[in-house]
Amino acid sequence: MAFRLLAAALLLLVGIGSPVAAQQARRAPAANWVNVVVKTPEGGFRQGNPNAPIKLVEYGSRTCPTCGAFAAEGMEPLRREWIASGKLSYEFRDFLIHGVPDLSLALLNQCVPPARFFPVLDQMFANQRAFDAPLHKLIETQPKVVEGWQQLPPPQAATKFAEVLGMIAFMKTRGLPEAQARRCLSNPAMIKSVADAFAGGAKAGVQGTPSFFVNGRRVRAFTWDQLQPELRAADS
Numbered sequence: 001m002a003f004r005l006l007a008a009a010l011l012l013l014v015g016i017g018s019p020v021a022a023q024q025a026r027r028a029p030a031a032n033w034v035n036v037v038v039k040t041p042e043g044g045f046r047q048g049n050p051n052a053p054i055k056l057v058e059y060g061s062r063t064c065p066t067c068g069a070f071a072a073e074g075m076e077p078l079r080r081e082w083i084a085s086g087k088l089s090y091e092f093r094d095f096l097i098h099g100v101p102d103l104s105l106a107l108l109n110q111c112v113p114p115a116r117f118f119p120v121l122d123q124m125f126a127n128q129r130a131f132d133a134p135l136h137k138l139i140e141t142q143p144k145v146v147e148g149w150q151q152l153p154p155p156q157a158a159t160k161f162a163e164v165l166g167m168i169a170f171m172k173t174r175g176l177p178e179a180q181a182r183r184c185l186s187n188p189a190m191i192k193s194v195a196d197a198f199a200g201g202a203k204a205g206v207q208g209t210p211s212f213f214v215n216g217r218r219v220r221a222f223t224w225d226q227l228q229p230e231l232r233a234a235d236s
Contacts, residue, residue, distance in 0.1 A: 033086045034079050037114045043197030044093035045110075045117045047079075049086035054234045056088055057213040059095040059201040062105040062124045063131065064209040066222055071125035074224030082231065092121060093197040097209045100150050101135060104162040104185065106194045108171050111184035120174060131165050138164065155186035 033048045040046050044057070056078075060067040082088035096102040109120050138146050149160045159182060162168050168181050184190055201211065205218065212219050212227055214234050221227040 032084050033089075034084050035115070037117055039110075039114060039193075040091060042091075042093060042200050043193045043195075044091045045114065045121075046089055046091040047118055048083040048089035050089060052087055052089040054082070054088040054231065055091070055215050056082075056231070057091045057093060059093050059197075059204075059206045059209060059211040059213075061095055061097040061102050061209040062109070062121070063098045063101050063128065063135075065128065067210045068125045068128045070210055070222070070224055070227075071122060074227065075122060077224070087235065088231070092118075093201060094194050095201040095206055095209050095211065096194070096198050100157045100161045101131065101165060103154065103191070103194060104158045104165070104167050105131070107158055107185050107187070107190050108162065108167055108176070108181055110190055110193070111171070111176055111181060112174075120171075123174065124170075127170065130170070131167065134165050135161075154191050155188075158191070159185045 033052075036049065037045060037047050038050070058067075058070075060070075078088075078090060083090055094102065094106045096106070105124055109117060109124060112120050149157055151157075152160065162181070162185055168178055171181050172178055204213070210222060212221050212230070214230050219227070219230045221230055
């Protein structure tokens with residue numbers, strides 16, 4: 001089932017209020033740029049040297065199986081071989097291909113401090129099936145109920161799906177108090193930040209996930225094996 005109503009609602013939020021200020025990077029211990037994480041003005045999170053000659057941006061969805069496969073196969077070598085040395089920065093921007101469930105996970109992920117953003121993102125990808133199973137069961141058994149939830153305003157919709165799909169409980173086991181999680185799920189500024197990233201992807205022509213951009217150029221790569229040649233070409 002598509003969740004286009006929520007996506008449309010998020011797009012309407014873009015342009016409302018002031019831009020989200022970028023958080024200042026904390027200098028990592030010598031030469032390990034993996035530890036430098038900031039939130040960007042575009043609504044994404046960047047890991048690595050801000051002045052890296054190679055800038056990789058992924059528009060991704062935490063409920064996208066292909067994104068999950070890339071996270072499992074590509075993130076460890078990407079960090080070890082490219083990000084840690086400072087020659088590449090990697091930025092993850094949300095593209096809500098599945099609407100409300102993606103929004104719920106995005107808000108909960110952004111609810112942790114920047115230094116924990118990528119570890120939690122990795123864990124969300126690793127636990128995709130735990131969120132997918134109850135969602136598909138609901139779609140099969142209660143389609144009208146699910147349709148009603150997705151028509152709620154974004155804060156209520158995000159909270160409902162997070163409750164039903166076990167996302168709040170998932171974050172509690174990772175040290176995020178339930179009360180704080182609920183505040184983040186209904187936080188207008190955070191919702192707008194995710195909407196900004198989503199709208200930026202739509203404006204750039206993103207239609208599916210994962211979509212990768214190397215130094216501002218969209219590349220035809222969806223897997224780690226496909227992305228590596230593009231990175232080598234940018235490094236030559």
